[in-house]
Amino acid sequence: MRRFDKTETKRWCRFAFGSSTNFRKGFSVVDGFSLGEIRTGHYTVRLSPLKTGQDRVTVQLNAINNQGQPYVSTIHFNVEVVEGEF
Numbered sequence: 001m002r003r004f005d006k007t008e009t010k011r012w013c014r015f016a017f018g019s020s021t022n023f024r025k026g027f028s029v030v031d032g033f034s035l036g037e038i039r040t041g042h043y044t045v046r047l048s049p050l051k052t053g054q055d056r057v058t059v060q061l062n063a064i065n066n067q068g069q070p071y072v073s074t075i076h077f078n079v080e081v082v083e084g085e086f
Helices: none
Strands: 013-016 023-031 036-040 044-049 053-064 070-081
Touching (some): 023 036, 044 053
Antiparallel strands (some): 013 044
């Protein structure tokens, strides 16, 4: 990821997990993003880096499977933020 200026309007890196037959309750942040901001929705996790470095982000997806049983799926992101374009 490239480090963004906070004044930019399109400064979010979005990880979309797409819709499926399972009902999704959304994501919850387990271990935050120390290099900037993190936002979650029903199908996406969005990161906005404000400084360079490396970090590990952990989120949990809360959903209901096809049989109506709730489940939690843990997802880890290893993120490196660099200065400049690539």
